[in-house]
Amino acid sequence: xxxxxxxxxxxAIRLGQTPEGADREPLHQALTDCRTxxxxxxxxxxxxxxxxxxxxxxxxxxxx
Numbered sequence: 001x002x003x004x005x006x007x008x009x010x011x012a013i014r015l016g017q018t019p020e021g022a023d024r025e026p027l028h029q030a031l032t033d034c035r036t037x038x039x040x041x042x043x044x045x046x047x048x049x050x051x052x053x054x055x056x057x058x059x060x061x062x063x064x
Contacts, residue, residue: 001041008034 011031018024 001038001045004034004038004041008038 008031011027011034015024015027015031018027
């Protein structure tokens with residue numbers, strides 16, 4: 001997961017440094033795909049019995 005998170009961060013930095021134009025769309029799509037995959041990985045990384053939404057920080061969901 002750390003590798004995927006780092007890859008997404010690198011894409012975000014690269015996207016931020018890319019001037020407006022046709023070159024940005026593939027980077028934007030790659031970043032969107034990367035974030036989707038990261039969320040999927042994080043959702044499946046919880047131990048049995050732990051719910052994916054129990055991270056705390058959200059109203060009504062205390063941190064454990």
